[in-house]
Amino acid sequence: MALNALGRHVVLVGFMGSGKSTLGRETAQRLGRAFLDLDQAIEERAGKSIPELFAERGEEGFRTIEEHAIRVALSSPDPGVLALGGGAVTSAETRNRLRDSFVVLCEIDVELAWRRVRGTGRPLAQDEGDFRRLHEQRQPLYREVADATVSDADGVTLAAGGAHYERGGVDRLGELVPGDGPVALLAACVSRRRTTCPRAKGPSRSAS
Ligand code: S3P
Numbered sequence: 001m002a003l004n005a006l007g008r009h010v011v012l013v014g015f016m017g018s019g020k021s022t023l024g025r026e027t028a029q030r031l032g033r034a035f036l037d038l039d040q041a042i043e044e045r046a047g048k049s050i051p052e053l054f055a056e057r058g059e060e061g062f063r064t065i066e067e068h069a070i071r072v073a074l075s076s077p078d079p080g081v082l083a084l085g086g087g088a089v090t091s092a093e094t095r096n097r098l099r100d101s102f103v104v105l106c107e108i109d110v111e112l113a114w115r116r117v118r119g120t121g122r123p124l125a126q127d128e129g130d131f132r133r134l135h136e137q138r139q140p141l142y143r144e145v146a147d148a149t150v151s152d153a154d155g156v157t158l159a160a161g162g163a164h165y166e167r168g169g170v171d172r173l174g175e176l177v178p179g180d181g182p183v184a185l186l187a188a189c190v191s192r193r194r195t196t197c198p199r200a201k202g203p204s205r206s207a208s
Contacts, residue, residue: 002147004162005031005102009079012156013098013142014106015135016086016125017113023106024083026153031160034080038088042069050085054123059087067091074101087124089141098145104156105146110135 002008010027012020021037028035042065043049053062066088073082074097082101088094110132117125125131148159 002102005079005160006162007079009074009076009101010081010156010160011074011098011101011103012081012083012106013089013103013145014086015108015110015113015138015142016122016131017116018086018106018108020083020086020106023150023153023156024081027156027160028081030153030157031081034078036073036080036082038066038069038073038082039085041073042066042085045069051121051123059123063087063091067093070094071097074098086138089138089145095141095145102160103145103147104159105142105149106156107149107151 010024010031010033012024012027014020021040024037025035027033039050042053046053046065048056050062053065057065066085070082070084070088070091071093073080084094089098113135114125114128114131117131118128124134148155150156150159
């Protein structure tokens with residue numbers, strides 16, 4: 001398991017509609033790295049859209065192309081930021097290759113994901129029931145490869161540097177930092193409204 005992204009690719013995984021491409025682009029800008037959207041790269045290389053590739057070759061054919069594109073992208077020696085399609089983790093080969101990268105899972109609630117992707121023409125987002133089942137089935141695969149789990153660009157950037165970012169994370173300190181050694185805690189108060197932030201509750205064990 002990688003602790004940070006220093007010298008490694010940052011790879012964003014997560015279900016359809018989780019914002020991998022948007023977060024990836026922003027993260028790449030912040031880190032001064034190149035960004036690669038794998039779905040877009042596949043479409044450009046094939047000269048066809050993903051729905052067309054699914055229609056022509058079926059899901060299996062698409063997965064073979066996707067696996068190959070990921071193999072090529074990960075072999076680049078320059079650490080970049082990559083956003084993978086939501087189903088890329090179904091390949092055991094890809095999951096295995098991801099061990100050398102810093103993998104960030106972009107979490108998304110299935111309701112919001114469905115609202116974002118319904119009607120977009122994604123081949124695996126045609127039926128709400130199937131979409132929900134797929135979301136459920138994929139969770140163990142995402143968890144298997146993830147070095148960090150985030151929901152926004154601050155989270156990706158901090159995770160890439162080896163920091164854990166989570167609202168309310170102080171309440172889960174014991175769980176997030178196993179063991180009983182000293183802990184360095186950087187607390188940030190994030191608020192969109194101009195209200196006074198409540199004082200962070202102190203961790204149950206001493207932070208130094
Ligand atoms: C897929 C997700 C899509 C795209 C293809 C299959 C999936 O990418 O690769 O339609 O199996 O979840 P996004 O996650 O970028 O929508």
